[in-house]
Amino acid sequence: MQAKKRYLILLSAGACLVLLFYLGGVQLPAASRSRHDRSRNGHRPEQPWPHFSDPLHLFLPWDQTDTEDYNLHISPRQKRDINTSVYKGKRCRMDSCFDFSLCRKNGFKVYVYPQQKGEKISESYQNILSTIEGSRFYTSDPGQACLFVLSLDTLDRDQLSPQYVHNLKTKVQNLPLWNDGRNHLIFNLYSGTWPDYTEDLGFDIGQAMLAKASISTENFRPNFDVSIPLFSKEHPRTGGERGYLKYNSIPPFRKYMLVFKGKRYLTGIGSDTRNALYHVHNAEDVVLLTTCKHGKDWQKHKDARCDKDNAEYDKYDYKEMLHNSTFCLVPRGRRLGSFRFLEALQAACVPVMLSNGWELPFSEIIDWNTAAVIGDERLLLQIPTTVRSIHQDKILSLRQQTQLLWEAYFSSVEKIVLTTLEIIQDRVLEHASRSSLMWNSHPGGLFALPQYSGYLGDFPFYYDTLGIRPYPKFTAVIHAVSPLVSQSQPILKLLAAVAKSQYCAQIIVLWNCDKPLPAKHRWPATSVPVIVIEGENKVMSSRFLPYEIIVTDAVLSLDEDTVLSTTEVDFAFTVWQSFPERIVGYPARSHFWDSNKERWGYTSKWTNDYSMVLTGAAIYHRYYHFLYTNYLPTSLKSMVDQLANCEDILMNFLVSAVTKLPPIKVTQKKQYKETMMGQSSRASRWADPDHFAQRQTCMNKFASWFGAMPLVHSQMRLDPVLFKDQVSILRKKYRDIERL
Secondary structure (H helix, E strand, O other): OHHHHHHHHHHHHHHHHHHHHHHHOOHHHHHHHHHHHHHHOOOOOOOOOOOOOOOOOOOOOOOOOHHHHHOOOOHHHHHHHHHHHHOOOOOOOHHHOOHHHHHOOOOOOOOEEOOOOOOOOHOOOOHHHHHHHHOEEOOOHHHHEEEEEOOOOOOOOOOOOOOOOOHHHHHHHHOOHHHOOOOOEEEEEEEEOOOOOOOOOOOOOOOEEEEEEEEEOOOOOOOEEEOOOOOOOOOOOOOOOOOOOOOOOOOHHHHHHEEEEEEEEOOOOOHHHHHHHHHHHOOOOEEEEEEEEOOHHHHHOOOOHHHHHHHOOOOOOOOHHHOOEEEEEOOOOOOOOHHHHHHHHHHOOOOEOOOOOOOOOOOOOHHHOOOOOOOHHHHHHHHHHHHOOOOOHHHHHHHHHHHHHHHHOOOOOOHHHHHHHHHHHHHHHHHHHHOOOHHHHHOEEEEEOOOOOHHHHOOOOOOOHHOOOOOEEEEEEEOOOOOOOOOOOOOHHHHHHHOOOOOEEEEEEEEEEOOOOOOHHHOOOOOOOOEEEEOOHOOOHHHHHHHOOOOOEEEEEEEEEEEEOHHHHHHHHHHHHHHHOEEEEEEEEEEHHHHHHOEEEEOOOOOOOOOOOOOEEEEEEEEHHHHHOOOOOOOHHHHHHOOOHHHHHHHHHHHHHHHHOEEEEEOOOOOOOOOOOOOOHHHHHHHHHHHHHHHHHHHHHHHHHHHOOOOOOEEOOOOOOOOOOOOOOOOOOOOOHHHH
C-alpha cells in the first residue's frame, strides 16, 4: 500500500514538472545564465512567467514611461518596436555620430540641398531654409560644409496633414550626401498622428541630429538633438514683435493670477490634464477655460460639461487675459508642446508648465527656472497655491526674463533657427563656446560671439555683473579720405586736440585716400602714439574692422573734418564710461515713418528728438567693430561700400538692435563739421544732393534685413554739471564747452 502511494506521488510530481517545462515556467540553466548576462549588460531580462496572448501592462513610475505613447492603443512591445525603428541612433552623441573633421578646414559652414522640382515646401520650412541661406554660416559648396540641411520638407510628419510629404524614406536614402544622416540636421514640428501621436517621423533618421518641437526627455539625445519651440505658420520670418512688457509695475501683480483658454480633449492622449482644469477654475483670479467645440463631430462626443464650458469660454477675450495675468498655464495638448508657450513668453505672463516629460526648448542653454514655473500634471490641484506663494520679487524677475528670452531667441523663425545653429556650433567649436551667463543674460547668445574673446570682461554687457569698469583710456580712429596738402587742414587740428585729452591712449589714422601715405614728418608731434594705416580696399566699412592695434575698450570714431575741442572729448568719454554698451557722441539724427510713402524717412532737422548719433564724432565699445564685421551680412556692407555712404547709420542700427536702447547725445552742438573743406574733396559728399536720398534708401534696406526698425527715439541729452548756469565759471569743470 505504501509503495503504491509513493508511486502515485512520484508520478504526479513528474507530470507537474513536464507541465511546467511545457508552459515555460522553468528555464534551462543555459537560458538562465544568458538572461543574467543580458541583465548585467543593461538589457531588461525576460519575464519568467508564462506568455499569455493578452499580457498585463507593467506598472512603471511616470519617469520610466513614454509620455507620448502612454495610452491604451499601443502595447509595450509595439512601443519598443517603434522606438527601435525610428531612433536607431538613439545612443548617438557628438563624439560618436558626428564627423568633426569636416569642420576643421572651413569652420562651421552649413549646406542646404538644392530644392528638387515638383517637391512641395511649406511656408514655414521655406522660412527656415531662407534664414540659413541668408546667414553667415551658409555655403553653396558641399565640400566646405560642416553641417547639411535637407531641402525636403520634414516639418509636418502627421500623415493626416496636407503638408505631409510622401515617400520621404526613399527620397532621403537616395540623397548623394546622406551618409546615414551623419552631420545632417532635420527640422520637425509635428510627428505621429491620431490617436497615439508618437514621435515617429516616418523614415529612418540614421545618425542625423533632430531640431524638434514637442520632443520627450526619453527620446531626446542630450548634447546631440536640439529641442525647439512649436511655432505657427504665421510666426514672422525675421524681426518679430517686441515683448509686451513696457514698464515694470511694483508690486508685479495683475488682474488675474492664473489663466488658460484652449481646447479640451474628451478622450485620448493629452485629455487628462485639460479635463481636470475645471476643478481649479474659480472665475475670479484663476480663470481656466476650455471648450469642446472643435473638430467636425464634437457634438456627437460631447459630455455633460461641454455646454457649460463653451458658454463660459465665450465670455472672455484671450488677448485680454494674456496681458492681464501674472501666470499663464501651459498644459500639454495632443503633443507635449503648445502654442501657448510662446504666447505667454511674449505677453510677459510667466509660463506654468504642465507637460510631464517635455524637453523644454533650447534646454541645453536656457535656465528655464529663471523664466517659468515647472509644474507636474499629477499635482494640478496644488498649482494655485504654488503660484500664490511666489514672492513678488521673484515674479518680477521671472517676468523680466521672459522678455529677454522672447526677444533673444523666440520672436521670429530666424532667431529660432540661428539659435539652433549657434548651439551646434558651440558643440563643434567647444574651445570657443558661450557660457551660461552669455546665453541667459542681456543681450543673449546671438549677439555675444565667443570668437571675439573667452573673457566676459572684454564685452560691453557684463561689467556690472563682474563688478568691473572698462579700461579708462580710449583709442581715437580718424577716417582720412583727403590728401594732406596743408598744415592748416582740419585733420591736423583735430589730431592735436584729441592728443591733448587725458584719456587718450593712442591715435590711429585710417588712410582711405587714393593718394600715397604722407611722410612721417608731415604729422604733428604729439604726447601719444600716432599710427597711420592704410584702409583695406579703401572702402567705408574698413573703418569698422576689428584692428588688433586697438587695445582699449573704447573707440573714439572721428571723420577727418570733425571739429571737437579737448574738453568735449574728455566729457564725452566720461559719459561713455557710465554707458559702455551704447554709442555716445555729438551729431544726432532721427528717423520717422512717412505714412504717405509708406517707408522710413531720415531727417537731420534740429529737434529735441533723436535716434542716431553719427560715428563722425562718437565713442563706442570696440566689440562693435567685431560684430559689424562678423555678424552683419555681406550684402549690407557691400551696399555701404558701393555708395560710400550710410556706414554710420548701419552701425547705429546694429548697436540699437543689440541693446534695445537709444544712443546718448552729449551737450548742445549744432556744428561739428569743418566748413573750410574744398568742394573737390571727397568729404564734400555732405553737400551732394544724392547723399540725402541715398541715406533714405539705406534706412529702408537696413530695416528690411533686421525685420523691424531697431532704432529707438530719445529726448535725453547729457550736459556737464552747471552747464550754462548763471554761476562763476571757476565752479565749472568743463569750462571751455560753453565758449564753443
